[in-house]
Amino acid sequence: MTTQTTPQKPSGTPAAPATGLIGIPPHLARALATGGGLLTVLSTFLAWTWTTAFPGNLTVYGYPGGLQVLVLIGGALTTLLGLASYGVKGVRRLTPADADPAVRFAALGTFATTWYTVLALSYQLGGLVNLEPGGWIAAVTTLLTLLGALALPYRKPQPDPLDPDSTSWERVRHRLAHAGQSVKAAFAAPAPRPAPALPSYAEILIIVGIMALALTVFTYGIGTEYDELFVGFLITAGLGFAALHKAGLIAHASQITARHQNITICGAFVAAALFPFTQTDDQYATIGVYILIFATVALGLNIVVGLAGLLDLGYVAFLGVGAYAASLVSGSPSSPLDLHLPFWATVLVGAAASLVFGVLIGAPTLRLRGDYLAIVTLGFGEIFRITVNNLDGTSGPDVTNGSNGISSIPNLKIFGWDLGAEHTVAGFTIGRFANYFFLMLLITAVVVLVFRRSGDSRIGRAWVAIREDETAALAMGINGFRVKLIAFAVGASLAGLAGTVQAHVTYTVTPEQYLFAGTIPPNSAFLLAAVVLGGMGTIGGPLIGAALLFLIPNKLQFLGDYQLFAFGLALILLMRFRPEGLIPNRRRQLEFHEDADAPAVLGKTGA
Known part of the structure; x- marks a missing residue:
């Protein structure tokens, strides 16, 4: 007599099928995120309000101004990353790690900047009635884009085995911890592949482009003429940087600059020396x-x-x-x-x-x-x-x-x-x-x-x-x-x-x-x-x-008594999600991310 036994799930079985935070089919979610990003770009060429009382002059058709420029950048980044998630040839190179987590952060940044602008318009001008069609279209499209990005699939982590003898409170803590892991995994990206070695002249051109981009971003941030524009700049720059990091571009850029460290340092000083010439x-x-x-x-x-x-x-x-x-x-x-x-x-x-x-x-x-x-x-x-x-x-x-x-x-x-x-x-x-x-x-x-x-x-x-x-x-x-x-x-x-x-x-x-x-x-x-x-x-x-x-406290003086509160909150969030620092030493990065694979060769102390 043969006894049938239920096959046990081996310990090496892959995680559960990829799903998103929202129950939308992956193909529809990807189309929604990519198409929404494109519509957001088009909405910036429409007027968002009828009066110039709000700084930046958002009344012009066919020419983005003020905060519309930041929304335009966020929408374009979301569209490009969305096309990369489809595997479009050429654009796929923008996401050497994974496109889906990058799309989430890009969509979140565009949504946050757009809705901040819409709410600021309504608050300063006296209600939503002051919005023109462009403002409404931007608000709706960024919301749909964010919903599509959140519905993109991610790898759901396997739950830790639960002790059957644990107390009820321990079971509650276990479920909360597992729920936190699921949310964290929704915005996680796998480790990027090592950057392929390009010809030296190509890598030097990439370094020049990085320095030019850094000079442009710094000049734009330091030259913001009014408070609303600087807040929108912080939102777009912060979440845009996170999107590029999840896409793996930051890691690849770091590998390229590490191979040409002397050229990178000299290029950084040349870019900094050009800054006074950009000012009037x-x-x-x-x-x-x-x-x-x-x-x-x-x-x-x-x-x-x-x-x-x-x-x-x-x-x-x-x-x-x-x-x-x-x-x-x-x-x-x-x-x-x-x-x-x-x-x-x-x-x-x-x-x-x-x-x-x-x-x-x-x-x-x-x-x-x-x-x-x-x-x-x-x-x-x-x-x-x-x-x-x-x-x-x-x-x-x-x-x-x-x-x-x-x-x-x-x-x-x-x-x-x-x-x-x-x-x-x-x-x-x-x-x-x-x-x-x-x-x-x-x-x-x-x-x-x-x-x-x-x-x-x-x-x-x-x-x-x-x-x-x-x-x-x-x-x-x-x-x-x-x-x-x-x-x-x-x-x-x-x-x-x-x-x-x-x-x-x-x-x-x-x-x-x-x-x-x-x-x-x-x-x-x-x-x-x-x-x-x-x-x-x-x-x-x-x-x-x-x-x-130095720059942020100078620009946040309009907050008055709440300046240090907002500044402290930003520091807490940064320490929570990137405790090793913005540009971490590799040794310290491994200390804070024990589950990460150790690099073959640790970088120099002063890298």
Whole structure:
């Protein structure tokens, strides 16, 4: 007698059939997403309102303006990714990883920007009655596009085995966790295939295109003329970047730039040098030079935090030491020292002063670890601010003029070139802040060179060893105290180098500029956030993180009391969905994504 047994499902059985979040057939969902993206593009050529009271002039037929341009870009990206999901020849190259997750993010970004515009129109103009047919068409088509994108198939994860003896509360938690995995998988993309090696000239052209795109995006973002346009820019840029990441284009671009790292760095500096020539006045060049100062200091902090793993909460004090040292020898009438040193000597004084303070503070404190070291550095930052505030001739000797600071700092002159005067170069008028922008760009290049050379050196490998496991590094013969002191001194001197330029850019140096936290950077909290959010241990991470953290608070001032709330919420979301940073170091990326396959060769520390 033969006993029939029910075949058991083998452990290696593939996941359940692909389904979407919405019960629409995949072929219909793909057509809805692609066609909706195309209709969204067409809707931007129609008038969305009848009055020019809303900024951007959305009343013109046949010519998109203001927020319509962002919707046009989002709709075009959704259409291209939708065609790639069909496997259209040529367009399929846009999605080396997977098209469906990319379509979801592109559709979500277009929907969010469109509906934000429609709601802002209705709120400012007094109701939906102020919408023209173009606005209604855009709202409906983006909604249908999003529904189609959400209905695209995804791989449903297999549930974890549930313990039959578990309690009811554990079963509820299990179901909630599995539901979260399902939603997360809907927006997930498989790992992209390795980028095929192209001819060198083709890859260099791709790098040039990447730099041109980055310059265009940065120039557009920094030059937004009104608040609504900047909010729409953040939505489109953020979700558009996520769509390109899910498509695998970001990973392929990273592989190409890694093969030509020197060309990429040189191209980035050339693109940055072109920025002042895109401006007609100093309005946005002013923000540009402050971003470079902030970014340079953040890159110096990245040596201390990103490479050596030392949590420094008072790093902005080294920026202040360099700024005060430079202002005292700058020839300012409010300086008690009757000195007016040339530029090169001022730079050396500022960097040397910060270096000395870094050694003096680090020598007695770097034997501490973790939270204890963070508390000590935080105390140093506050001691510096209080000390320069008290050196006013009343509470102490008259050195820094107390809370009034050192004012009327003269402009720098380099080889007879007055950075405070306008100059005409090739028909372009270069103003004061543009001159300082080029100077800070040169200093940033020096800091990048120091970071790369030190990160790839023997001392850089010792920093990484201390960061990963100090006990193991000490057991292998590394002098932990000496290595950490070098990191502290190098980081402090780089901050002082940037501080010398900051003193001359702002004309005045006061204690209130060097707080631990505040609404406007640079301060210690924003500097640390720039390093962590940008990507610890990398070159591009702190530069991009500093640019975002300086630009966003300046543009969100219209929120008033809710500015820090919105900013903090954005940081929480970024840390939740990309904890390794915008440009992660590969080692840290593997730490946060343990289920990811390890690359064959880890990138360099300073990549």
